[in-house]
Amino acid sequence: MKATAIAPSNIAFTKYWGRKDEQLRLPANSSIAMCLSNLLTTTTVEFSPTFKKDQIIINGGKDSGEVERVIKHLDHIRKIAGINLKAKMVSNNNFPSGTGLASSASGFAALTLAAVKGAGLTLSEKQISILARQGSGSACRSIPGGFVEWLDGDTSDTSYAIQIFPSNWWKIANVVAIISQKRKEVSSSIGHQAAYSSPFMATRVANMPEKNKLIKKLIKEKDFKKFGELIEREALEFHAITLTQNPSLIYWTPGTVLLMKLIQKWRNEGLLVYFTLDTGQDIHLICEQKNVNKVKTKLKNLEEVKDIIVNTPGEGTRLTREHLF
Ligand code: DP6
Numbered sequence: 596m597k598a599t600a601i602a603p604s605n606i607a608f609t610k611y612w613g614r615k616d617e618q619l620r621l622p623a624n625s626s627i628a629m630c631l632s633n634l635l636t637t638t639t640v641e642f643s644p645t646f647k648k649d650q651i652i653i654n655g656g657k658d659s660g661e662v663e664r665v666i667k668h669l670d671h672i673r674k675i676a677g678i679n680l681k682a683k684m685v686s687n688n689n690f691p692s693g694t695g696l697a698s699s700a701s702g703f704a705a706l707t708l709a710a711v712k713g714a715g716l717t718l719s720e721k722q723i724s725i726l727a728r729q730g731s732g733s734a735c736r737s738i739p740g741g742f743v744e745w746l747d748g749d750t751s752d753t754s755y756a757i758q759i760f761p762s763n764w765w766k767i768a769n770v771v772a773i774i775s776q777k778r779k780e781v782s783s784s785i786g787h788q789a790a791y792s793s794p795f796m797a798t799r800v801a802n803m804p805e806k807n808k809l810i811k812k813l814i815k816e817k818d819f820k821k822f823g824e825l826i827e828r829e830a831l832e833f834h835a836i837t838l839t840q841n842p843s844l845i846y847w848t849p850g851t852v853l854l855m856k857l858i859q860k861w862r863n864e865g866l867l868v869y870f871t872l873d874t875g876q877d878i879h880l881i882c883e884q885k886n887v888n889k890v891k892t893k894l895k896n897l898e899e900v901k902d903i904i905v906n907t908p909g910e911g912t913r914l915t916r917e918h919l920f
Pocket residue numbers: 606607609610611612620626697699700730731732733734783784785787873874
C-alpha cells in the first residue's frame with residue numbers, strides 16, 4: 596500500500612539537548628515547541644512485493660546521509676506491522692536541510708506517518724509520536740499540531756508529545772533568517788551524545804522542569820515580552836552547553852553573532868523581537884504577527900541574510916492523497 600504524509604518542522608522554545616537513554620532516545624528533559632506552518636516535508640512510502648530492495652530518495656537523491664537511519668526506522672515499523680516487504684520512499688523538503696532548520700523533525704514525522712499507513716497499521720497519535728521519537732527525538736513534537744510539549748518520560752511508552760495549545764491560540768510568528776545554506780559539520784545526533792560532558796549540564800537539567808512550567812504559563816497568558824526574554828535566555832543556555840561540552844561544538848558563524856546582537860539592538864529601539872537558534876547558523880526570530888513586516892524589512896537590509904522564511908503556528912503531521920510517485 597502507498598501512503599503520503601506532510602509534516603511540519605518545529606521550533607523548540609525549550610530545547611532537547613542530551614539524552615538519558617541513547618537507545619530509546621529519551622531526552623534529558625521535557626521540551627516545549629511550536630509546529631511551523633511553512634517548513635514542511637512531504638514523504639511517500641510504498642511497501643510492495645515487487646520491490647527487490649529498499650529504495651530511498653531524499654530531496655532528489657541529494658541527501659544520502661540519512662538513508663541508513665531511514666531504513667532502520669522502516670525496519671522498526673515493518674516489525675510492528677509483521678511484514679517484510681521492501682519499500683520505496685521519496686521525500687522532499689520545501690527548505691534547505693541540515694542547516695539548523697530541523698529537517699530531521701519534519702523528515703522523521705512524515706516518514707513515520709506515511710510508513711505506518713503504508714504498512715496498514717492503525718495507531719493513535721500518541722503511538723505515532725512515540726515511534727517518530729525513535730527516528731529523531733524532535734520529530735515526536737511534529738506529530739500533534741500547534742504548541743506542543745514532549746514529555747521526557749522514563750520509558751519508551753511515556754516519552755511522546757502532546758498538544759498544549761492549538762495553532763490558533765496565539766498570533767506569534769517565527770521569521771527564519773537563513774545565514775547560509777551550508778550543511779552543519781556536526782549533526783545534532785552526534786552532539787547530543789556529549790552533552791553531559793559539559794560541567795553545566797547537571798544544573799540545566801535540574802532547572803528544566805521549572806522553566807517548562809513557566810513557559811507554559813507565559814504561553815497561556817500570552818505575555819510576549821516575558822516569553823521572548825525566557826526563550827532567548829534558554830537558547831543561549833543551550834549553546835552554553837554545546838560550547839562547553841567535550842569536544843565543544845560552535846554552531847555560530849560571524850553572521851549569526853552579528854544578527855543576535857542586532858536583534859537585541861532593535862529591541863532596545865522598540866521593536867519587540869527575540870531570537871532562538873538550534874544546531875546551525877540560521878536564526879529563528881520570534882515576534883508577534885503584527886510585527887512581521889517590520890522584522891522582514893530589517894532583515895532584508897542585511898547582506899548576511901540570504902533568505903527569509905515566515906512561519907506562523909502550524910498544523911501537525913497529516914495524510915494527503917498527492918503521492919510523490
Ligand atoms: C538543538 O531531534 O535532531 O534542535 O534525536 O538525534 O535526531 P536526534 O536529534 P534532533 O535534535 C534537535 C536538537 C535541537 C533542539 C530541539 O529541537 O529541541
